[in-house]
Amino acid sequence: MTTNGKTALVIGAKGGFGGAVAATLLAQGWTVKALARGPSPRADLAAAHWIRGDALNADDVAQAALGADVIVHAVNPPGYKDWDKLVLPMLDNTIAAATAVGARIVLPGSVYNYGPDALPDLTEGSPQNPTTVKGGIRVAMEQRLRQASQRGARVLILRCGDFFGPQAGNNWFGQGLVKPGRPVTSIPYPGPHAVGHAWAYLPDAAETVSQLLARESDLAAFETFHFGGHWLEPGVEMAHAIQRVVVAQGGKRPAITAFPWWLVTLASPVVTVFRELREMRYLWQRPVRLDNDRLKAFLGEEPHTPLDISVLNTLENMHCLRI
Numbered sequence: 001m002t003t004n005g006k007t008a009l010v011i012g013a014k015g016g017f018g019g020a021v022a023a024t025l026l027a028q029g030w031t032v033k034a035l036a037r038g039p040s041p042r043a044d045l046a047a048a049h050w051i052r053g054d055a056l057n058a059d060d061v062a063q064a065a066l067g068a069d070v071i072v073h074a075v076n077p078p079g080y081k082d083w084d085k086l087v088l089p090m091l092d093n094t095i096a097a098a099t100a101v102g103a104r105i106v107l108p109g110s111v112y113n114y115g116p117d118a119l120p121d122l123t124e125g126s127p128q129n130p131t132t133v134k135g136g137i138r139v140a141m142e143q144r145l146r147q148a149s150q151r152g153a154r155v156l157i158l159r160c161g162d163f164f165g166p167q168a169g170n171n172w173f174g175q176g177l178v179k180p181g182r183p184v185t186s187i188p189y190p191g192p193h194a195v196g197h198a199w200a201y202l203p204d205a206a207e208t209v210s211q212l213l214a215r216e217s218d219l220a221a222f223e224t225f226h227f228g229g230h231w232l233e234p235g236v237e238m239a240h241a242i243q244r245v246v247v248a249q250g251g252k253r254p255a256i257t258a259f260p261w262w263l264v265t266l267a268s269p270v271v272t273v274f275r276e277l278r279e280m281r282y283l284w285q286r287p288v289r290l291d292n293d294r295l296k297a298f299l300g301e302e303p304h305t306p307l308d309i310s311v312l313n314t315l316e317n318m319h320c321l322r323i
Contacts, residue, residue: 004029007031007069008022008025008031008032009065009070009071009072010022011055011064011071011073011075012076013034013045015076016169016202017072017074017206019042019167019169020167021210022034023042023045026044026048027044031049033064036050051063061094065098068098070103070105071098071103071104072106072209073091073107074106083137083276084134087137088140095144095148095153099153104216105156106156106158106213107142107157107158109138109224110138113128113138113139113142115128116286117129120286121289123226134279150221150222157223158209159227161198161200161290162197164314165201166317168202174314176188177189181318183320183321184242184251184315186254186256187239187254188259189235189239190281191284191285192285193234193256195234195286196234196288196289197288198232201229201310203303204302204303204310212225225292226290226292226295227295228290228302230310233287239256242254244311245312248308248312251322261281264278265278
């Protein structure tokens with residue numbers, strides 16, 4: 001495909017959001033560079049220019065960013081290990097590189113920024129008073145980005161609910177509701193069935209990023225948009241969608257069971273991931289809805305794949321359906 005003349009550096013292209021944005025931009029004619037310790041086996045990222053490096057190394061990031069119009073900062077320490085020590089230094093390296101080359105930083109925003117006082121409906125102006133360590137770090141990240149935008153950098157934050165989709169990586173769908181590579185026989189649902197929950201289908205979120213970047217001249221130096229995605233009320237509708245897809249593909253209807261929070265609590269003192277899950281449990285106990293009115297006003301409409309198609313694509317990619 002003929003290039004559109006734009007170049008994006010994706011830091012975290014092996015992850016769900018970074019990989020989805022990289023694939024979407026490649027398909028739309030962007031030149032995509034990916035900073036990682038090694039290339040991804042994904043066929044849809046084969047055309048990316050893989051640059052061996054480390055997001056914690058400022059020189060690696062600066063060199064990779066040369067010529068970039070956009071830097072997608074979608075990198076996280078694996079398994080949440082040392083998250084509190086590594087996340088901000090990695091972001092600082094991206095800010096420095098983006099400022100030097102005049103690139104816009106794209107960050108996948110999180111609902112972790114918000115405490116119970118802001119729920120259930122979150123707008124771009126909702127107060128950010130998190131009650132968790134991880135939420136506090138997410139707020140600090142956005143504060144640094146806002147400060148950088150006042151010094152000449154440009155920032156775009158797309159805040160999303162829980163990610164799911166093909167190649168999604170670490171997420172509640174693929175680690176909690178179903179198991180990759182296994183037929184779905186049961187669905188452990190983490191919250192009260194009636195409580196609403198927001199999900200973000202990765203291809204839709206990535207397409208939204210690309211449409212926003214296409215409007216660069218209309219974007220302010222610091223922009224935040226909320227992505228509505230799949231707001232499900234009751235939240236257990238996600239489990240029902242999985243049931244429908246499994247049955248439609250010839251499988252036996254899986255049962256919906258209770259998520260074993262008791263096991264998470266028991267193991268959290270020694271298992272980092274479980275400790276992080278337990279800390280954020282409140283996001284399952286209360287409805288969390290992202291108000292996307294501003295996004296729809298800006299783009300006209302939000303990219304949206306129907307729920308059952310999104311779930312089918314996800315389960316097929318995860319090899320959870322019978323052939």
